[in-house]
Amino acid sequence: MYRTLVFVLTTLLAGNVWGAGSGMSSGSDGFEVTQRTPEQLAASSYNDGLKHKKRALSYEQRAASSDKAKDRAKYAKRARDQFERATEDYRKAIGYDNRMYQAMNELGFAYRKLGDHENSIRAYNTALQIEPAFAPAIEYRAEAYLELGQLNHAKAAYMELYRIDQAQAGVLMQAFDAWLATNEDSEFSAWVAExxxxxxxxxxxxxIPRRDW
Amino acid sequence: MPIAQGANAESWQWQLPAGFPPPLVPADNRMTPAKVAVGERLFFDKRLSIDGSYSCASCHDPGRAFTDGLAVAIGVTGERHARNTPTLINAAYNVSFGWLADAPRTLEDQHRVPLHNTNPLELGYPGIDGLAEDEVVESLASYVRTLIRADSPFDRYVYYGDQAAMSMLAREGLELFLSPRTGCSACHRGFTLSGPVRHQLVPDAEPEFHDGIRTPTLRNVAVTAPYMHDGSIATLEAVIEFYDRGGRGQPLDLSAEEHAALIAFLGSLTDAPFARDDNR
Known part of the structure; x- marks a missing residue:
């Protein structure tokens, strides 16, 4: 889904940069970019944020697989730096386009990874105010609730996802399993199993069956 | 009762239960609020019948999940139809209408059947002044297409996580229903529990059923007795016994508790009743 979004945003950007009437002028010195729309700038910043997110997740994996404490600390710090840079990019994107719920969702994710659950949930809430059925934000926010031990909110999010996007509900279920691997809660465990x-x-x-005999 | 000019410009907003996709709508009969409203009035309008005594609701009673409680339908002249009246709830999703394989495939085509069928005479449609038959058919089809409902205890449990909605017995029945052992969900599948498949009948079935019959929905089945295409089985308990004895295949060897569990599950598929306005 995110790859698709990146592709769409990139295509949008490229189409507008290279298309006719795109804010470019042709003079004796060649092509010159004269102006980009706020939506294009927002898309560009958003895509930058995703690049930092990708690097951060890669560093997180390296930290997790490192044997030495020193390496783990080094990669964890790099991951944190990348997430911080991602938050700057997403905030910039939102500054250009304050309806860009995708950027708000990713901002929530980056904040969560930085341990700032308050701002994380605030960002998800804003994304969902704009696009209430945006399943990735419902799923991400549920993971934040999970980390905060707010299991009833997490369960409610699962049920919502189950109704609107069962693939995302499956992703959240995996997060529930991961949580239960390191936490004990017999009631929640029974609910998850059911x-x-x-x-x-x-x-x-x-x-949804095909309409043929 | 002409349809107001310009009404077609209004778009229809579906209010769908969880897990239900928007129904297919023919390109030449787009949904509009005005058309649906006219269709609803016509559905209860006895002017549709030859002697002014019958409406669609005479057989498709909202109080009985749009069925009539009879083994087979009775037409306007008192003749018996050969088939049991099917529910109209969620009919918008049917793969076809009626019971047979060669039945109409759209609600629009289906609505011409009771208007004009003479074997038996169902309504004996005499025409309504000021309203073309196409308008009648399109309005009725549009209204029936809106009869979408899924707020049963099963839905509340599965889609909303309401633990209290379904009893433990009903949950056992759900598990049994979905098990390969009973094979119920091999035919009654999909969100309407009807599926795109045909029930194959026993070899000595009537010739017209040799291609099988459309698998009816099991939603609201507890309030749509009697059962089967000819209404030949009076109760759900007897239906379960029929399949337990072998029905269309091998005996199931259900215990008394499993019987009860299946009945409880089927009972959990009952939606809240549609509002009925007797003044219509």
Missing amino acids: RKQLASLTQAVME
Whole structure:
């Protein structure tokens, strides 16, 4: 989904930069970019943020797989630096386009990774005020709730995702499993087990059949 | 009752239950609020019948999940139809209408059947002054297409996580229903529990059923007795017994508790009743 978004935003940007009437003028010195729209600037900043996010996640993986404490600390710091740079990019994107819910969602993710749950949830809430059915934000926010131990909010998010986007509900279920691997809560564990069984069991009555005999 | 000019310009906003996609709508009969409103009035309008005694609702009673409670439908002249009246709830998603494989494929085509069928005479449509038959058909089809409902205990449990909505017995029944052992969901599948498949009948079935019959929805099945295409089984319990004995295939060897569990599950598929305005 994100790759698609990046592609769309990149295409939009490229199309406008190289297309006719795109804010470019041709003079004796060649082509000159004269002006970009706020939407183009927002897309550019957003894409920059995603690049930093990708690097940050890569550093996180390296930190996790390192044997030496020194390396783990080094990569963790690099990951943190990249997430901080990502937040700057997303904030810049939102400055250009304050309806860009995708940037708000990613800002929430970066804040969460930096341990700032308050601003993280605030960013997700803003994204969902603009686009209430934006499943990635519902899923990300639920992971923030999970980290805060707000299990009822996380469960409610799962049910919402289950109704509107079962693939994202599956992603959240994986996060629940990961949480349960390091936390104990018998009630939540039973709920997760039941929902997993139900999701698997009811596939036949969830499908949308073809309209032919 | 002409449809107001310009009404077609209004677009229809679907209010759909969780897991339900927008229904297919024919390009030549787009949904509009005005058309749906006219269709609703016509649905209860006895002027649709030859002697002014019958409307669509005479057989498709909203209080009975749009069925009639009879084994087979009775036409305007008192003749018996050969088939049981199917529910109209979620009919918008049917792969076809009626029971047979060669039945109409759109609600628009289907609505001409009760208007003009003479074997038996269902309504004996005499025409309504000021309203073309196409307008009648398109309005009725548009209204019926809006009869979408899925707020049963099953939906509240599965889609909303309401633990209290379905009893433990009903949950056991759900598991049994979806199990390969009973094979129920091999035919009754998809969000309407009807599926795109045909029930194959026993070899000595009537010739017209040799291609099988459309699998009916099981939503609201507890309030749409009697059952089967000919209304030949009076209760859900008897239907379960029929399939337990072998029905269309192998015996299921269900225990008494499993019987009860399946009944409880089927009961959990009942939606809140549609509002009925007797003044219509």
